[in-house]
Amino acid sequence: MKKKFILLFVIFMLSPVVVFAKDNYYTNYYGIEMSKEEYDNLVELGFSESEIYYMLEDDFIFNKDIEGHLVADTTNYYVNIIRYDATGRIVSNSDMQVSKDDYENGLPQPISYDGYIETSYKKMRTTISSGTKFRYKVNLVWKSMPAVRSYDIIGIGMEELVYINSALSFSQTYCSTPSFCKTDTTVNSTIINPTGAGASFLLPSSKEVTSLQSTFYFDVSKNVSSTLTLLYAHGDYAHATKSLSGGSAQGFIVNIGGIQLASGITSYYDTMDRATAKWTGSW
16 A cells, blocks of 8 residues: 555656646736736726836736726826026916927927026826726826925816715826836825815925826716716816925815815915816716
8 A cells, every 4th residue: 555655646746737827918117917908907997008017016906807998088288387587586387288299399498588497297197987986097297307396286076976985096106217116105195075086295305206107096986876977087286386384285175176275375386277087978
């Protein structure tokens, strides 16, 4: 009996072991391996290639198996022009929407005779994805880095036909070089109200930062028993053009008009048009 046992053990040890490896379609910056199905699921939830590349593991695990469909997608482009006088005092601060070509190529630089001018570009993308719930998402990408690094605000306004039915998700990714990047989920404060939600957060202070983007999203469910045929997600962003405290940066709400600032801090932020994603269908 011992000889048979030894023979069977040897045969088992020499037999090939079959391992079913995961279909590694994509590997991101943090070494997270993704199958094509998982990658496609993230795309349908509104994540860009850059967002997926710098996605943290917790965010990936939360989203990878959600089978949604991208049903609304809007991107707006902006330029912020700050004029200073010779003493360094801000004379004017304007944020206007521009075309994609102007964003990519850069507007002709205005001439200042009595001071200097700072020009920064950014783009904002708002998406809606459908599924058991609907996903509202906004992403803000800086093309040229902002000179002032204080507490910025990102948010999404919505109609009261839906209500937020998930945790709020925020992340900020910045790089000094292609090999030195960080994705940070730290927020200064968050707010949820019946007409939207938002988060304030501190921009990285390092002047070595060469790329910068922030992402904010949540899921919504129907707030009515009737069939919904039209939904809007109003993505918005407020950039601090002057330094302020984290406590002061909590003075905001979000509604269909976008981010609404408390009267005491309106002069600390630029103003930009919302990027509104519109969905029509039957839900």
